[in-house]
Amino acid sequence: MFELVQALNDSAEELKRRSPNPISLNAGCELFIAFVTLFPHESDNFAELKKELEQQGRKYAAEAISFRDKIAELALGFIKDDSVILTHSYSRVVLKALLHAHKTKRISVYVTESRPRGLGLKTYEALTAAGIPCTVVLDSAVAYVMDRVDFVLVGSEAVVESGGLINYVGSNQMAIIAKAANKPFYALAESYKFHRLFPLSQYDLPTHNPNILSFSTPTARSAGQDSASTTVASEASEKSSANKGTSSSPPERAMTQEQIAKNPGVDYTRPDLISLVFSDVGILTPEGVSQYLVGMFAG
Amino acid sequence: MYSIRQVVGSREAALETALVLRQVVSKARFSNIQQLIAVIREVGRRLAEAQPKEHSVGNTVRRVLHNVREEYNSATKGATGASRNVYSISKFVLQGQPRKHTGGAAKSEARITLKENDPSDPDSFARALKPVLMEAIQDVLDELETVYDNVSKNAKDHIHSDEIILTIGHSKTVEAFLKSAGHYRNYTVIVAETAPSYQGHEMARSLSAAGISTFLVPDSSIYAIMSRVNKVILGAHAILANGGLFAISGSLLAATAARAHSTPVVVCAGQFKLTPLWNLYHEHGALDFADPSSVLGFDEGKLVERVDVVNPYYDYVGPELVDVFITNDGDHPPSSVYRLIKETYDDDDHEL
Numbered sequence: 001m002f003e004l005v006q007a008l009n010d011s012a013e014e015l016k017r018r019s020p021n022p023i024s025l026n027a028g029c030e031l032f033i034a035f036v037t038l039f040p041h042e043s044d045n046f047a048e049l050k051k052e053l054e055q056q057g058r059k060y061a062a063e064a065i066s067f068r069d070k071i072a073e074l075a076l077g078f079i080k081d082d083s084v085i086l087t088h089s090y091s092r093v094v095l096k097a098l099l100h101a102h103k104t105k106r107i108s109v110y111v112t113e114s115r116p117r118g119l120g121l122k123t124y125e126a127l128t129a130a131g132i133p134c135t136v137v138l139d140s141a142v143a144y145v146m147d148r149v150d151f152v153l154v155g156s157e158a159v160v161e162s163g164g165l166i167n168y169v170g171s172n173q174m175a176i177i178a179k180a181a182n183k184p185f186y187a188l189a190e191s192y193k194f195h196r197l198f199p200l201s202q203y204d205l206p207t208h209n210p211n212i213l214s215f216s217t218p219t220a221r222s223a224g225q226d227s228a229s230t231t232v233a234s235e236a237s238e239k240s241s242a243n244k245g246t247s248s249s250p251p252e253r254a255m256t257q258e259q260i261a262k263n264p265g266v267d268y269t270r271p272d273l274i275s276l277v278f279s280d281v282g283i284l285t286p287e288g289v290s291q292y293l294v295g296m297f298a299g
Numbered sequence: 300m301y302s303i304r305q306v307v308g309s310r311e312a313a314l315e316t317a318l319v320l321r322q323v324v325s326k327a328r329f330s331n332i333q334q335l336i337a338v339i340r341e342v343g344r345r346l347a348e349a350q351p352k353e354h355s356v357g358n359t360v361r362r363v364l365h366n367v368r369e370e371y372n373s374a375t376k377g378a379t380g381a382s383r384n385v386y387s388i389s390k391f392v393l394q395g396q397p398r399k400h401t402g403g404a405a406k407s408e409a410r411i412t413l414k415e416n417d418p419s420d421p422d423s424f425a426r427a428l429k430p431v432l433m434e435a436i437q438d439v440l441d442e443l444e445t446v447y448d449n450v451s452k453n454a455k456d457h458i459h460s461d462e463i464i465l466t467i468g469h470s471k472t473v474e475a476f477l478k479s480a481g482h483y484r485n486y487t488v489i490v491a492e493t494a495p496s497y498q499g500h501e502m503a504r505s506l507s508a509a510g511i512s513t514f515l516v517p518d519s520s521i522y523a524i525m526s527r528v529n530k531v532i533l534g535a536h537a538i539l540a541n542g543g544l545f546a547i548s549g550s551l552l553a554a555t556a557a558r559a560h561s562t563p564v565v566v567c568a569g570q571f572k573l574t575p576l577w578n579l580y581h582e583h584g585a586l587d588f589a590d591p592s593s594v595l596g597f598d599e600g601k602l603v604e605r606v607d608v609v610n611p612y613y614d615y616v617g618p619e620l621v622d623v624f625i626t627n628d629g630d631h632p633p634s635s636v637y638r639l640i641k642e643t644y645d646d647d648d649h650e651l
Contacts, residue, residue: 031392032388035388035391056387059387060389063389191389276541285634285637286634287634288635288637288638291638295394296391296392
């Protein structure tokens with residue numbers, strides 16, 4: 001039994017190393033390992049138990065597919081006719097909820113572009129293809145658009161023990177703006193995304209590393225002068241325009257790969273900014289999430 | 300069938316509902332549990348539809364259904380137990396770690412033998428189960444009977460000597476709560492008169508008759524006097540799953556004024572007011588309107604022709620404005636109301 005858990009832990013580590021985005025993966029792994037260790041069994045031999053566990057795992061994986069439909073159904077009650085919804089980036093469960101709502105209600109959606117990966121455009125395409133009026137807004141235009149919006153709907157990488165949310169970067173600012181504008185901020189999360197983690201700040205996330213937000217020593221000798229930053233930027237833009245080939249129009253400014261690498265991929269949203277968490281176990285207040293996590297992992 | 304309109308007040312309606320259901324169960328013929336549940340549901344639905352704004356009716360039906368299932372499950376456990384040891388991951392997520400069974404069900408009372416769908420004697424199931432079911436419904440009734448006492452049981456711990464309390468409307472629960480505290484403490488109550496129904500007048504009369512120092516103020520002065528108030532105590536019409544509540548109009552004004560002065564807001568209500576509803580479309584009151592003539596009577600004939608008069612009866616008070624709910628089942632913050640609802644009712648009864 002001990003060996004099995006050991007093996008599970010090792011393979012979870014391995015999976016984590018290979019995945020670019022370990023947080024939600026980790027949540028799932030921990031759930032299964034906790035389940036295995038606590039599984040009440042009467043079987044006498046190990047092979048039987050192993051088979052049983054394997055069966056349970058498969059069964060859950062099969063069930064898990066239906067969780068998004070369940071969440072979409074729960075969220076439907078909160079979407080009224082003629083709602084204007086703001087969402088962030090691309091999330092399969094949000095997409096499902098929106099498409100489900102579109103069947104019975106008139107909705108329109110603002111989706112953020114979600115730089116640097118631009119996944120918002122993927123959401124945009126899927127929604128327009130389904131006939132939902134949709135507009136892509138800049139990540140920096142969230143505050144501008146907020147007054148037009150009825151509520152915010154985001155997916156999640158993980159929901160943590162404090163009831164807070166880990167999601168694609170930009171969710172936190174969206175939640176802060178929603179709070180300031182007094183708009184509900186709803187998070188959708190399948191229950192296997194409940195993660196046993198208690199981050200107190202952005203920098204406690206497992207994805208944070210010293211490189212993120214670090215300062216580089218300026219390359220220009222005239223550091224301290226006003227021109228320093230602009231030279232770096234124009235150097236970068238020269239490089240990018242050189243890549244594209246010749247163009248007579250003024251070069252477009254974009255971040256270099258190194259500059260993007262210094263930025264976080266996900267951020268943490270405090271529980272007090274979240275109105276409700278929709279999950280396949282029901283509609284929960286952020287505090288409710290921690291209750292489920294304590295039920296599974298504590299004791 | 301049963302006219303709920305004759306019954307006024309949430310608790311009365313809840314009591315009446317429980318009585319009706321008791322009668323239904325005692326008369327019903329059923330040979331398995333599904334039939335019985337269907338019968339109760341059917342009656343419950345008709346009762347709830349008779350007065351859809353009175354949430355306590357539906358709540359009582361859900362409560363009875365919950366108790367009936369619980370009794371049924373505990374009665375049948377002896378027969379089907381042991382073999383039911385399926386434990387899946389989704390169950391693990393829902394219920395947390397498996398509890399260790401405490402030495403089997405070593406209850407001394409003799410188990411009733413239950414035979415469902417017995418073709419030779421279809422009534423045997425009903426005959427065996429009915430006494431337990433009646434007891435289960437009686438529990439609901441008893442709880443409703445004692446709700447005021449249990450809510451106000453700890454009143455003296457919430458109200459301290461020389462405090463100034465503000466309340467609005469005439470909630471029976473709040474009235475009992477304040478009177479109970481009055482036995483132990485010397486304190487002052489300011490009652491807002493609650494236009495246009497002026498229920499506050501009745502409340503003030505009743506409190507001062509009980510020997511509590513009472514002031515009656517117009518609603519418009521709530522904000523001005525809030526700086527002197529130590530606590531705001533509100534009654535509720537229904538408590539919603541998100542921790543918000545429907546309360547007599549004027550409550551939102553009082554709660555918002557309290558928030559501006561950081562004055563605690565306490566809500567007193569029985570458990571039967573917990574409603575498995577989320578505030579979805581009711582931001583502007585509970586969409587229940589009272590007689591507009593109390594705002595602008597027909598003696599103002601010329602004016603009545605030219606203006607629309609509305610008299611919303613309830614306010615929706617959001618969870619962020621409430622500090623604590625005092626119920627007959629203990630004190631709870633708004634954020635855990637949804638959990639109470641999960642414990643009190645079965646999920647599949649939310650829609651009757």
